[in-house]
Amino acid sequence: MEVNQTNKTILANEETSADRNIRQCVEYMPYAAEVGIRGCQDSIIYDLGNVDLESTGHIIQLRMTLKNVYPGRRVALAVLLNEVDDMGNEAKCGLKTITVPAHHQPSSTDIELRSIRFVLPDDDCYHNAHYASRCRKRNFIARTIAHYIDHDFEWDKNTEETD
Secondary structure (H helix, E strand, O other), rough: EOOOOOEEEEOOOOOOHHHHHHHOOOOOOOOOOOOOOOOOOOOOOHHHHOOOOOOOOOEEEEEEEEEEEEOOOOOOEEEEEEEOOOOOEEEEEEEEEEEEEOOOOOOEEEEEEEEEEEEEOOOOOOOHHHHHHOOOOOOEEEEEEEEEEOOOOOOHHHOOOOO
């Protein structure tokens, strides 16, 4: 792969279309500065100069409350984020899986979860880079799945019937 004078990536002829698709997902870093530090220095300050803003996007930060969680039980939580187009079609944008630690209150309690974050580049989840616009309205749907990890069930092997 070569780079021309305007910092645009030129792909070599021998690359397949799959290679091109993968490489398009990785940002080319046109700015580079060599920064050095002497062996006995603890820190330095180095001015990188002017840098153009690239790769804008959005961060969606979700909150939720798990209601009536039993004490002493961890919860497995999944949050699925899909983008919805104007026709109601959905495209997958992200998945977070979280283990919520057990609480030790005397009874069931509500647990508030904050800062479940999804990073969304400007190109939409349908990979429509030509429609990318920071100010374009985008619609999403978040779905959750939660269940206990811990339980008090004990398998009684003595009650099993043998064949």
